[in-house]
Amino acid sequence: MEYLDFELPIKELQEQYEKACAIGEESDVDVSNTCKQIEKKLSDTKKDIYKNLTPWQRVQLSRHPNRPYTMDYINAICGDSFLELHGDRGFKDDKAMVGGLGKIGDQSYMFVGQQKGYNTKTRQYRNFGMANPEGYRKALRLMKSAEKFNVPVVCLIDTPGAFPGIEAEERGQGEAIARNILEMTRLKVPIIVVIIGEGASGGALGIGVGDRVLMLENTWYSVISPESCSSILWRSWEFKEQAADALKLTATDMKKQKLIDLIVKEPIGGAHANREKTFTTVATAIEKEYATLKDLSPKDLVESRMEKYFNMGVYKG
């Protein structure tokens, strides 16, 4: 288990608790009272810390190395029914963008999402969850295929951004994302989007236009990462905490601004603290949202989706 800086009090108590229990097991000393006391203190501390997370702390949690990634969700939710599909039919199979068909209960869904790696080797293999144009084109191909067969789409978003590379520009990173956004506004099947980690700008929105956009509690979604924002506006990387505050990038703030539809609760300590519970919560949320969309005609579905986006923006006069 890895701990973030603000989680250190939890780490200390956890270690104390384990030590005390070990003494109890190894000797005849009765430590059950001590253990209980520490356990209570641990639970109080956790509640206290996680109840009052700052935006920056949530950003840290959204990037926690133990946090579940897209394929973890898909495998847990769909089990054996998941069939991964590859390729953009044009250039490459982008490993930073995954997709395929799977079932939740009796219903088939087309899943797409960015995939991060869990160690140095796989992080490189997945390009840190930063998709190239071919990744967005693969996602669009799968979404169009889902539309053809009237299968709803689920997008799981977790990216520090679309890949800013020379070749990505040559192949039209902007065009690829733009095309996805346009096609997703008028796709004739329900689209449910879930931000499961980082939702960085166009890289996220490129698979992020949907009838329902859900954010897990400890994720962020904005036009830029707090670090980059700090570097541009403060001319220094040091002001990421302030930038995180200023950007209003947390689930709560995004909901307040009516830019997302729903916040999905995470277990105390974050999604990674109880992965199974997180998976179940997300699966249930997807099923629940789909139930509200499945009976809409394609026309009504697209109209109300477009209407939602027409209403975004704040202005005077």
Next chain:
Amino acid sequence: MIKNIEIQLNEEDMAWFKRTKKGIQTATEDKKDVPKGLWYKSPTGKVVDAEELERNYYVSPEDGYHVRIGSKEYFEILFDDNKFKELDANLTSKDPLKFVDKKKYTDRLEAAQKKTGLKDAVRTAVGKSMGNDLVIACMDFSFIGGSMGSVVGEKIARAADYALKNNTPFLLISKSGGARMMEAALSLMQLAKTSAKLAQLADAGIPYISLCTDPTTGGTTASFAMLGDINISEPGALIGFAGPRVVKDTTGKDLPDGFQSAEFVLEHGFLDFISHRKDMKRKINLYLDLVLNQPLREKTA
């Protein structure tokens, strides 16, 4: 006793072990592509018992080499209990161009028919796969390199049409060197004919699966082989438009390792997945259950 036998041998008996006629006597058309022996030797040199090979879906168990097989074997693998109804079984090629190369096209056709027992380079059929109807068109490489002429194009179009009329998913197993030169532009236009039929199938929302097997090259990749709702393949299959020899000769460059292998093609975004032959039936039907949003059938292939 020994002396006795020696006396009985005469010239005619001697011919049994003494070669009287020089050279190879077997006509080319009588030669077999795959020797029907007890053993099969894979390209990496692994030797496998022929019966074991058959039980293992014609995949060499030690090195996973997928031996080239034809429609007979694929139907056996994919249709339940090898039960199916063949479609348009009697369509055969004509020779509209009176084409002659080293041989007359008509002679070539006749020889191929005699050698393979097939009418042309594709067989189409409908049957149950894991309990549900499936139309399969499967090419036979042994028939003039699985080349696509008017008969192949027409049979594929008619099979797709059958799928369309009966609302049945369509699986096309490509195994071809490309278009049939002896039918020239008639052959070329089969690319358009088959693609048009697939467009109708797509508009009707009927799933079309393209299984690219070793080899899928030339005109097949420039038409139906690359047009599946999913394109899938077997390990190590050669898939490409221009064959590796042509590319090498034209560019004068050494080809990268694994050039045009199924794995290479997957990496470059043109395949959805590669599956071992033994899992093929299950995976095809899993895809169909998922995309048609129907209950998953038992996972027994």
